[in-house]
Amino acid sequence: MNMNKDHHWKEPVHSLKKNFVTDQIFWENEVQANQLVLHSLVACLIVLGFFWVFALSGVFDIDRSLISMFFLPASVSLVIPAVVCNLVKGSKRWVKYVMMAAVIIAAAFIDRVMTFNVPLLIIIPVVLSCRYYSGAFTVLTAMATSVAFFVSSWIGALRVIGSPDMNFVAESSSEYLKNIMLQSFLPKWMLFLVVAGVCFEIARCGRNMVLNQDKITKFNTRVETELELANKIQSQALPPLGTLSEETNQRVELAARMIPAKEVGGDFYDFIELDENHLALMIADVADKGIAAALYMMMAKSVLENRLMTTPSPAQVLEKVNAQLFDKKLKGMFVTVWLGILDMRNGELVMASAGHEYPALKRNGSDSFELLRDKHGFVLGGLKSVKYTESKITLNEGDILFVYTDGVPEANNISQEQFGTDRMLRSLDSHCSGTMNDMILKVKEDVDVFADEAPQFDDTTMLAVKILKHGEVPEAKQQPDGAVLTHKHGEIPEAEQQTVIAKLTLKPELPEIERAQQWLLPLEAHENLSDKQCKKIAICVDEILNNIIQYSGAQTIELEFTPGPKDISVVIRDDGKPFNPLELDAPDTSIPLKQRKAGGLGVMITRKFMSRTDYSYENGRNIFAASLIREE
Amino acid sequence: MNIKKERKDNSLVVFFDGRLDAIGSPEAEAQLVPELTGITSLGLDFSKVDYVSSAGLRLLLYLDQIMEEQGEMYLTNVPEIVKEIFDVTGFLEYVKIV
Numbered sequence: 001m002n003m004n005k006d007h008h009w010k011e012p013v014h015s016l017k018k019n020f021v022t023d024q025i026f027w028e029n030e031v032q033a034n035q036l037v038l039h040s041l042v043a044c045l046i047v048l049g050f051f052w053v054f055a056l057s058g059v060f061d062i063d064r065s066l067i068s069m070f071f072l073p074a075s076v077s078l079v080i081p082a083v084v085c086n087l088v089k090g091s092k093r094w095v096k097y098v099m100m101a102a103v104i105i106a107a108a109f110i111d112r113v114m115t116f117n118v119p120l121l122i123i124i125p126v127v128l129s130c131r132y133y134s135g136a137f138t139v140l141t142a143m144a145t146s147v148a149f150f151v152s153s154w155i156g157a158l159r160v161i162g163s164p165d166m167n168f169v170a171e172s173s174s175e176y177l178k179n180i181m182l183q184s185f186l187p188k189w190m191l192f193l194v195v196a197g198v199c200f201e202i203a204r205c206g207r208n209m210v211l212n213q214d215k216i217t218k219f220n221t222r223v224e225t226e227l228e229l230a231n232k233i234q235s236q237a238l239p240p241l242g243t244l245s246e247e248t249n250q251r252v253e254l255a256a257r258m259i260p261a262k263e264v265g266g267d268f269y270d271f272i273e274l275d276e277n278h279l280a281l282m283i284a285d286v287a288d289k290g291i292a293a294a295l296y297m298m299m300a301k302s303v304l305e306n307r308l309m310t311t312p313s314p315a316q317v318l319e320k321v322n323a324q325l326f327d328k329k330l331k332g333m334f335v336t337v338w339l340g341i342l343d344m345r346n347g348e349l350v351m352a353s354a355g356h357e358y359p360a361l362k363r364n365g366s367d368s369f370e371l372l373r374d375k376h377g378f379v380l381g382g383l384k385s386v387k388y389t390e391s392k393i394t395l396n397e398g399d400i401l402f403v404y405t406d407g408v409p410e411a412n413n414i415s416q417e418q419f420g421t422d423r424m425l426r427s428l429d430s431h432c433s434g435t436m437n438d439m440i441l442k443v444k445e446d447v448d449v450f451a452d453e454a455p456q457f458d459d460t461t462m463l464a465v466k467i468l469k470h471g472e473v474p475e476a477k478q479q480p481d482g483a484v485l486t487h488k489h490g491e492i493p494e495a496e497q498q499t500v501i502a503k504l505t506l507k508p509e510l511p512e513i514e515r516a517q518q519w520l521l522p523l524e525a526h527e528n529l530s531d532k533q534c535k536k537i538a539i540c541v542d543e544i545l546n547n548i549i550q551y552s553g554a555q556t557i558e559l560e561f562t563p564g565p566k567d568i569s570v571v572i573r574d575d576g577k578p579f580n581p582l583e584l585d586a587p588d589t590s591i592p593l594k595q596r597k598a599g600g601l602g603v604m605i606t607r608k609f610m611s612r613t614d615y616s617y618e619n620g621r622n623i624f625a626a627s628l629i630r631e632e
Numbered sequence: 633m634n635i636k637k638e639r640k641d642n643s644l645v646v647f648f649d650g651r652l653d654a655i656g657s658p659e660a661e662a663q664l665v666p667e668l669t670g671i672t673s674l675g676l677d678f679s680k681v682d683y684v685s686s687a688g689l690r691l692l693l694y695l696d697q698i699m700e701e702q703g704e705m706y707l708t709n710v711p712e713i714v715k716e717i718f719d720v721t722g723f724l725e726y727v728k729i730v
Contacts, residue, residue: 514655531713532712535683539683546685546687604721605720
């Protein structure tokens with residue numbers, strides 16, 4: 001990687017692409033500069049008009065015979081380029097040369113006729129030229145101006161034409177020429193060079209400024225694109241509501257929403273069907289906002305989810321995740337979490353809170369929401385070892401539970417007044433008759449109306465659950481193997497923990513393999529498997545999933561992990577077309593690589609690595625089972 | 633899959649970091665194959681490879697086929713578990729491990 005970067009930096013600066021982009025920027029600038037010069041031409045014309053009037057009316061002491069002779073060509077030389085520039089809208093490369101030449105010629109003409117009145121005239125072209133942010137153009141202008149004024153002075157000194165400078169009158173004409181060139185032109189020209197030098201420097205600085213500006217703009221665009229992408233990933237990391245099973249939807253109504261204050265947020269909600277009867281609900285708020293919070297959120301979320309798969313007790317989950325997050329040694333980062341596991345058979349909700357806001361509860365029949373002051377533990381990731389306590393309530397049919405992050409009660413209006421939990425509860429009261437989704441949207445509306453013009457300061461996340469009815473899943477719908485987590489929450493005897501069966505449902509997409517591997521890690525760690533054994537299982541799962549995803553046409557895949565006393569079993573079920581991988585002919589490994597056909601290797605690796613592999617096809621599903629004997 | 637490349641004249645050493653599986657291998661392939669033009673010696677460092685799945689084996693096979701025509705290919709720092717995969721699949725005899 002580093003090598004690549006170095007290489008990148010050493011790329012020649014003058015590569016074609018770069019030049020093209022730079023040219024583009026400076027071309028835009030040049031068109032603007034042309035506008036400025038055009039306006040200056042017009043301004044010069046107006047001033048010239050005044051001079052003309054003053055000269056004719058005798059305010060200026062100028063030889064009348066010279067007036068039209070010089071003012072007319074000067075005006076023409078200004079008018080023509082002005083008109084031309086206007087016609088092409090300043091968007092031709094040659095426009096700047098034409099206009100600058102016109103300004104120089106006009107200035108030289110005027111200088112000849114108003115020798116004493118206009119000493120500043122000589123610096124006008126070069127001052128204008130620095131607006132083009134090109135050192136070369138400024139130098140060119142300075143040189144052209146020098147030549148033009150030199151010629152103009154010389155002609156004046158020869159007394160060929162124009163008004164002579166009486167300050168330097170001499171006996172002979174050669175003396176006069178010497179006086180004019182040395183005493184009049186030379187000092188003026190030397191001062192002009194100073195101004196030209198300054199203009200050159202301004203042009204160079206302007207050029208660098210434009211380049212830096214461009215760099216910053218590009219950087220901003222990149223950051224914006226990346227944030228947009230991050231936002232997309234983050235919102236996709238939140239579980240979509242449509243994925244809940246039909247049985248769950250019949251028993252609870254769920255709605256949730258996360259509105260980040262910046263592009264990405266540190267809040268999240270989550271709900272996971274642990275099995276057909278248990279629904280885990282979670283809401284969390286990472287301290288701080290923005291990218292750091294979002295990254296921490298993604299980490300906390302996956303750690304929490306993984307732990308939840310193996311540990312069906314909210315307090316234990318929080319304890320273990322706290323230790324894990326603390327170990328990351330990210331000082332000052334922490335997350336508040338409210339976690340509940342709902343038994344949909346009887347409405348029993350076991351919950352634990354790590355410094356999170358109190359949930360709001362509305363009992364069926366009651367008019368109003370009230371805060372549920374459950375026991376609070378310390379935030380996750382702050383202290384090494386924290387104990388959390390669980391509280392248990394029963395949610396009856398029609399009850400609504402609402403959890404949220406501080407973005408709701410702590411929303412500020414312009415006069416720094418907070419929305420507050422009371423307003424939140426009243427808002428909930430007035431909107432709870434509709435669907436849960438409507439309720440959440442209306443609460444957010446109320447918050448927005450209250451906040452008025454004040455910008456959303458914190459991420460705002462809400463999750464609402466309404467109990468529709470209690471009840472078991474009909475027998476026929478239950479998995480043949482029984483519940484995933486076969487324990488009552490919070491009371492798992494140590495010995496029994498050994499036989500927890502964990503199950504994961506996967507979509508038929510390749511990235512899901514990675515998710516399966518991540519899911520396996522804590523399970524394997526829990527079983528004290530050796531690194532080698534973990535890898536063997538990982539390879540086996542990888543190969544089988546890969547086959548199913550790429551060839552079987554399955555819609556869903558289930559992965560089961562069952563640690564037995566003597567061996568570890570992995571079972572993979574899919575609803576794709578029937579296919580027994582074990583019937584595949586093993587490739588002949590004695591054939592040189594070049595002559596081999598691809599395929600069959602994966603299954604062979606699986607068979608050789610695992611102690612036992614079985615295949616069966618039941619109820620429209622392929623069932624592939626593999627087990628690995630524990631090491632002594 | 634992170635890939636670090638060290639190139640010196642016509643030899644290229646590649647340091648894989650991650651898993652050469654169904655996801656990592658196509659990534660590695662996309663990054664490597666265009667760089668092979670003119671390479672006569674290709675070294676693959678496996679010290680940071682967790683495991684190699686059949687997709688990874690296919691990549692090795694492919695690279696080996698390319699290098700067969702233009703030079704040599706060798707593997708270094710191959711972890712035990714990966715060696716075992718090479719063993720059961722018969723790759724061990726045909727790839728050069730130094």
